[in-house]
Amino acid sequence: MRKELDYFQIENALGWNQEWFQDWSMYDGGCAAVTACDLCIHLSRQKGQNLLYPYDAHRLGKKEYLAFSAIMKPYLHPSWQGIDTLERYLSGVTAYWRAVGADTLKADGLPGTASWKEAAQQIRERIDCGILVPFLLLYHKTPVFHDFQWHWFNLAGYEEFEEEFYVKAVTYGSFRWLNLQELWNTGYWKKGGFIRIFA
Template identity: 45%
Template sequence: MKKILNYFSVDGAVGGNQEWFKNVVMYIGGCAAATACDCCIYLALRRGMEHLYPYDVHALTKQDYIDFSMKMKPYLRPRVNGVNKLWMFTEGFENYLKDVGETGIEMEELPGTEDIRTAELFIRQQVDSGYPVPYLMLRHRKAYYKDFVWHWFLCYGYEEREDGLWITVATYGEMYTFLLRDLWDTGYEEKGGLIGLKC
């Protein structure tokens, strides 16, 4: 079983890229805002919710994406410890949506303390319903995931393999695939989690 959403590219990148940001604070800590920007672009393109994106969603450009990130910055502003709680993302993103006149999107938080089966089901249900899944990972015991530590990224697909559920994610303008069970088992008490969207 495999399901990959019809994602989008910006100037050849998979989704947007936080490393494009010229604002130093956003370059270092703008991953939550970038994830929210990518959600808006996806929903504008695939769900017809074009009011979520203030530019031409059918002609995506790197500069428009950078400008959009600065509009999102006040809602999901980088801070000393980052946007390191699920409620910070849902609260900030809801405020943005409300300000652009969108009140029909609901969000559900799934803490990283939940078991792996619950996380797998959550991702399957979201992707099967046509929604990407914002994912927050804080620490991880494996150095392999060092670029994803204290980081928000967007899951937009999954594949059932013999060894478990593999997820497809976008961040830094690239596509990655991870075994969810391995990614979910961070080895630390402080957990991130997932955000579910529904409209």
């Protein structure tokens, strides 16, 4: 079974490409803010949460996205260690929601210490509800995930087989299908996890 969400495009890229930033701090460490911006645009387009994006969510361009990212930046500001916990992300994104009056939105986090099967269940539920899932990966011992280390990205779909569960990871204007069990079992004690949004 496969389920994929409708993800917006900007100049043939899937969502925003972090390499388009001219602000070095955002180019290097703005991944959390990008997932939050993409999430807000998605919720505006798909869930009618029009307070989340101050421009036309159905006519997206680089100029407007850059202006929006400047609004989001103070809430999820890149630092020397990045937004490296679910709590920091939740604090920033919910503060932005309160600031714009989107008080009906709720969110919590599922830490990487949970089982991968519980993670699969929770991701399936959010995707089935039509909501993106911001995901944080910290260190990972498997080389195939090195491009995703210490990085936030959005999950925009899943594909389920008898014993395997794959997720569609969107980042840098593109996507990859990743085996969730392998992604989840990082081999390190310090874990990331993901954010669950209830709209």
